[in-house]
Amino acid sequence: MTTASRSTSARGAAEPAPAPRATARSAARLAKRIAAGEPALGRARRVGRMLRTLAATHPDAHCELDFTTPLELAVATVLSAQSTDKMVNSVTPALFRRYRSALDYAQADRAELEEMIHSTGFFRNKAGSLIGLGAAVVEKHDGELPRTLEELVALPGIGRKTANVILGNAFDVPGITVDTHFGRLVRRWGWTEEEDPVKVEHAIGALVPKRDWTMVSHYVIFHGRRVCHARKPACGACSLSADCPTFGAGPTDPIAASALLKGPSRAHLLEIVGIPDDDAPAPVGREDADAP
Numbered sequence: 001m002t003t004a005s006r007s008t009s010a011r012g013a014a015e016p017a018p019a020p021r022a023t024a025r026s027a028a029r030l031a032k033r034i035a036a037g038e039p040a041l042g043r044a045r046r047v048g049r050m051l052r053t054l055a056a057t058h059p060d061a062h063c064e065l066d067f068t069t070p071l072e073l074a075v076a077t078v079l080s081a082q083s084t085d086k087m088v089n090s091v092t093p094a095l096f097r098r099y100r101s102a103l104d105y106a107q108a109d110r111a112e113l114e115e116m117i118h119s120t121g122f123f124r125n126k127a128g129s130l131i132g133l134g135a136a137v138v139e140k141h142d143g144e145l146p147r148t149l150e151e152l153v154a155l156p157g158i159g160r161k162t163a164n165v166i167l168g169n170a171f172d173v174p175g176i177t178v179d180t181h182f183g184r185l186v187r188r189w190g191w192t193e194e195e196d197p198v199k200v201e202h203a204i205g206a207l208v209p210k211r212d213w214t215m216v217s218h219y220v221i222f223h224g225r226r227v228c229h230a231r232k233p234a235c236g237a238c239s240l241s242a243d244c245p246t247f248g249a250g251p252t253d254p255i256a257a258s259a260l261l262k263g264p265s266r267a268h269l270l271e272i273v274g275i276p277d278d279d280a281p282a283p284v285g286r287e288d289a290d291a292p
């Protein structure tokens, strides 16, 4: 496969050249360079390249929790702890019809609320958080969700991760969301070695322009869910492989790796790495197998 040329589709339209591929040797060289202390400029350029590739790989990246108001997003994010977005999205339509305001949550019948959110897990704790959240928003913020990190993290059930999700997606205030996928991937890519989520947030904030903070969170989380799985990453079908020091953590054979790609945009993920859809075997496993 040529990596630098452009190809022409059957319809005659020009298509972007497939993303360059790594080899075991190029990945080992990159890993060695990172271990020796990658120069800041080199890391910034590599991160910039990876961001552009991520944007092309996941043009549909977005917050996968369904919501129409900041309060709904706050509630959905509280429910997403130890659950999947898909599970949360299955309970929130009825929940949002029943509880429309912070006051509704503050005055909720606890048993009824627990029943409605039962399937998301940890329902007793979550019900307590939602009732406390509603009460605090009513008492301290006149029923409106506040717009600053400091005020948001002071609310029951809202940690820094949740606050950044709300800021970035409901208020258009740039925020980096460090969830399990995000931390795992940025360490795997050698963007940072930090383990503590707040330190990870600051390290990535220093590498990525502020205007891109919300989108980088979506791109990285999308890549973690669809390509770079925790247990078996699809290295041979990954658009980032040329800049990834961990290439080889999963199957490097393109066809074997393509079976590991997940999600509704699988055809696009194959196209961007130049693997013909006809050659790719059916995907294996459930779509959100790695979801936290």
Ligand code: SF4
Binding pocket: 188, 227, 228, 229, 233, 234, 235, 236, 238, 239, 240, 241, 244, 245, 246, 247, 248, 249, 250
């Ligand atoms: S799938 Fe493999 S090559 Fe791609 S980012 Fe993950 S570890 Fe790196």
